[in-house]
Amino acid sequence: MKPVTYPEEVLQLRIEIAKIEPPAFRVVQLENTRTFHLLHEIIQWSFEWKDYHLFEFRIGATKVIEPGPEYPEHVRPRHPRTTRLGDLVSNDVSRFTYIYDFGDGWVHDIKVERRLPLDPAVRYPICLAGARAGPPEDCGGPRGFEDFLNAWSDAFHPEHRELRRWAGKHYDPERFDLAVINRVLTTFRAKTKKRSRNRPGPMFSP
Numbered sequence: 001m002k003p004v005t006y007p008e009e010v011l012q013l014r015i016e017i018a019k020i021e022p023p024a025f026r027v028v029q030l031e032n033t034r035t036f037h038l039l040h041e042i043i044q045w046s047f048e049w050k051d052y053h054l055f056e057f058r059i060g061a062t063k064v065i066e067p068g069p070e071y072p073e074h075v076r077p078r079h080p081r082t083t084r085l086g087d088l089v090s091n092d093v094s095r096f097t098y099i100y101d102f103g104d105g106w107v108h109d110i111k112v113e114r115r116l117p118l119d120p121a122v123r124y125p126i127c128l129a130g131a132r133a134g135p136p137e138d139c140g141g142p143r144g145f146e147d148f149l150n151a152w153s154d155a156f157h158p159e160h161r162e163l164r165r166w167a168g169k170h171y172d173p174e175r176f177d178l179a180v181i182n183r184v185l186t187t188f189r190a191k192t193k194k195r196s197r198n199r200p201g202p203m204f205s206p
Contacts, residue, residue: 028127063077
């Protein structure tokens with residue numbers, strides 16, 4: 001990874017899943033010297049995604065994605081494990097996009113709300129706010145999620161019982177627990193500093 005050639009600062013990002021009403025979002029702070037892969041993991045765990053599918057970030061015309069063999073050498077995208085946020089999210093960038101699961105097409109709109117100096121009293125990353133749980137994996141994108149919610153909330157719907165069982169007894173589309181998310185982010189801080197090879201344990205296990 002190339003040395004940092006820009007001032008280190010904290011980015012406050014509002015990450016919202018597109019085409020979901022009411023909105024499901026998270027507001028997080030992390031240093032611009034962190035990689036896009038770390039941001040990917042933060043998004044995965046804070047929205048309860050399971051990291052089953054491919055993902056990419058889009059910053060203007062630039063893509064950040066783990067390239068497959070179909071990419072020719074001369075058009076290789078930026079790699080999320082070696083590209084820092086500050087390499088692409090410069091002062092003239094106020095928004096960018098994260099896409100997860102190219103089949104379901106979960107688009108996350110990311111807004112740079114603030115740029116802050118590092119606070120030595122704060123250990124980053126940290127979540128400041130949010131709302132609602134992320135949709136279940138493989139529920140069919142925003143339209144499928146809408147259909148899922150209709151059946152999940154209607155005891156008389158013919159698929160109600162089956163979808164409740166499929167989603168799991170602990171799933172609640174309105175759940176947002178800031179303390180639990182920040183407990184997971186504490187693990188990410190330790191992981192980033194110590195380069196641990198282990199991912200955090202299940203975030204919302206009973």
